[in-house]
Every structure is written in structure tokens, then in C-alpha cells.
Amino acid sequence: MSSELSNNEKGLLLQLINGDTDAFAEIYDLYKDRIFAFAFTLTKSKEIAEEATQEVFVKLWEKRDQINTEYPLTPYIKKITYNYIISFFRKVKLDKQLQQNLYRNMEALRNSNEDELLQKELNKLYRRAIEELPQQKRTAYLLSREQHLSYEEIALQMGLSKNTVRNHMTEAIQFIRTYITNHADLACLVLAICIHRKMG
Structure with missing residues (x-):
């Protein structure tokens, strides 16, 4: 968020709370790329990333009366994103194809050097699965x-x-796939770190 917007953020949030669609559009433009990048990094799916981005802003609009104008908007959007991704993991547990896709994507992230912290956490999850x-x-x-x-x-x-x-x-291989997707608590730890790095 730019310094100019930071100085006017409270007013922008008040407009959003009051249902100002122009303020909502401005906030959307500021945050949509960050949310999309996070979702795409995790899922490697443009369709799922786009769906996640839209869902986050739908929830933001629906819950705009819960925004606290004394604090920056970033943590609130992080919370909405975090909750959406938890729901995604729950869906994956019921969908074998999504489960396999998620496993492959986490494997790709685990072998990537783009984000050392994310790689470290994914390695921990992967190692725990092997140990079992x-x-x-x-x-x-x-x-x-x-x-x-x-x-x-x-x-x-x-x-x-x-x-x-x-x-x-x-x-x-099947056991490791199932372990990763069924351990939501460990997966959510990885997601929390990813959200922090992508949106912080």
C-alpha cells in the first residue's frame, strides 16, 4: 500500500463500511494481485486463484461492517484469505483429483528456491509424512x-x-499424498507463512 493511501486509509475504510462501491473498487485494485499471487503460488491453478480472489472480496464486502478503522486493512484481508484456504483444504480432502494436484504443487514448491522459508516448512511436512x-x-x-x-x-x-x-x-506415494492433505493443522501453518510472505 502506498504512503499516500496509508494517510487516507481510514477515510477509505469508512467509505467502504458505508457501502461506497468506488472505495471498494479502489481497495480491490490495491489487493487483488497480492491475493491472486498467493493463491496461484499454492495451487498452481489460474482458475482456483481467480476463484479465491473473487471469494475474498465477496466476503470483504459482506463483512465490511466488521472492519475496524483503527487498524490497517491487511490483517483483516489476511484472515478472510486464511479462512478461504482452510475451506479449500477441506474440499481437497473430499476430492481425489484435487488431492493429487495439491500434492504435486506442494512437491514443486518444496523443490523451489523462490521462497526459502516456505520451502523449509514444506520440507518439515513432507518429512513427517515419510517418518509415518x-x-x-x-x-x-x-x-x-x-x-x-x-x-x-x-x-x-x-x-x-x-x-x-x-x-x-x-x-x-499415496500415503504421503493423503498425509499432506489430511493434516490441515500442518498445512495451515504453511499457508499462514505463505500469506504473511505474499501479503506482508
Whole structure:
């Protein structure tokens, strides 16, 4: 938010509370790109990011009477965004395709160097999922993903058949996907950090 707007922010918020659509449009222009960037960073989906942006401003308009003009608007919009993303995670838990997409997107973020803090938190979540795997599945998964061994090499090292290793890997990947999307408390921690970095 520019210094000029900061000096007039209280008046702008009072106009919004009173239902001034011009004030709402000005606030929309100021914040829409930040909200979209956050949602797109997480979901890697333009459609979902656009939907999230629109929903946040619908909620802002509906709840404008709850705005406290003694404080900046940023924390209030963060709260609305945070609540929307929690709802998104709940939806993902019921939708297998969204669950798989979210897993892939979190994997991409985990391997990205664009935001070291976000990467660190995603790594923690990912590691906790791996630690919950049964021992043989965990061993096979780590040999494949961290030591880059082939299924045949893993089978020889573990004294298993190649098909057993393949089954271990399939089940381990599915478990990690489910773990990440079902642990809303951990996921929301990542989201809170992302919101803070993208909108702070």
C-alpha cells in the first residue's frame, strides 16, 4: 500500500463500511494481485486463484461492517484469505483429483528456491509424512527418491522382488499424498507463512 493511501486509509475504510462501491473498487485494485499471487503460488491453478480472489472480496464486502478503522486493512484481508484456504483444504480432502494436484504443487514448491522459508516448512511436512511410513516402505521410498536407485537396485539391496518394491513405492506415494492433505493443522501453518510472505 502506498504512503499516500496509508494517510487516507481510514477515510477509505469508512467509505467502504458505508457501502461506497468506488472505495471498494479502489481497495480491490490495491489487493487483488497480492491475493491472486498467493493463491496461484499454492495451487498452481489460474482458475482456483481467480476463484479465491473473487471469494475474498465477496466476503470483504459482506463483512465490511466488521472492519475496524483503527487498524490497517491487511490483517483483516489476511484472515478472510486464511479462512478461504482452510475451506479449500477441506474440499481437497473430499476430492481425489484435487488431492493429487495439491500434492504435486506442494512437491514443486518444496523443490523451489523462490521462497526459502516456505520451502523449509514444506520440507518439515513432507518429512513427517515419510517418518509415518512403515519401515520397509520408508526404506524403499528413500532409496528411490534420495539415493536415486532403480527398483531393481532397491530390490537387490533389500532382498525383495522388483514387484514388491514397486508396490511399496506406489503405497508410499499415496500415503504421503493423503498425509499432506489430511493434516490441515500442518498445512495451515504453511499457508499462514505463505500469506504473511505474499501479503506482508
